Amino acid sequence: MENKTQTSIKEIVMQKKVIYVIILLVLIAAGGMIAMAKASDKPEFCTSCHNMQSYYDSWHDGNLLAKKHADAGVNCHDCHQPSLTQQMDEGLKYVTDNFDDPMPKRQFSNEFCTKCHNMEDVKAKTLFDDKNGKVNPHDAHVGQQNCYECHSMHRESKLSCTECHTPQWLNKLPDYWKKTN
Structure with missing residues (x-):
């Protein structure tokens, strides 16, 4: 009987450890997502992709309309608001090195x-x-x-x-x- 009780206590302790590890992993994932969201709000983040430097440069230093928008306080995400699916697709293209350079011109309505x-x-x-x-x-x-x-x-x-x-x-x-x- 005592042996069975010790086994039950060990199982409970093990279950609690598993729950704590799961909670910790969820918190780490949530923190990572929040950090990524904050980082991606900054125009400099866009340059982390292979083919985005020229677009950032035209926003930051250029003489194109992108710079006029930057001077007016307009950031990348004010116009470019990709869905989660688009972001996943862009991430896959980045990892597989399968993207257009230059990218096709966007046709905003x-x-x-x-x-x-x-x-x-x-x-x-x-x-x-x-x-x-x-x-x-x-x-x-x-x-x-x-x-x-x-x-x-x-x-x-x-x-x-x-x-x-x-x-x-x-x-x-x-x-x-x-x-x-």
Whole structure:
């Protein structure tokens, strides 16, 4: 009987140790996830992937729209909010060295852009004098276009108007715009 009691006590102690180890592992995993989430909020974290340095550089030091956004206090995750599935896919691509470099240009919807940019304000800022009078690339004669057709964050932006025209005001655009076809 005494031997059976000692065995029961040993089993209880062992079960408690297993529970404590499981709790410790869960706490370590949760702490790691929290630390990773905090680290990934910093734009510098993006450079830990092989092909992200140029994107960070254009945000941190460049003369592209990414730098304009950085100067306005916009960080990577303000625009890039990958789902858990996307993050896992990106991690797998990183580990297997299976990624595009450069990455394909993202095609954000107009609704995404206009969450921050008021189109009436944009149109007011982009009204130019031309030989034909006042013209505005954001009030184009071709109808509504997607913002990404002209605007690029991490690459030089290219005015789609130049596919058919050479606007007089093209040289008045900031440096991050391509000035020739």
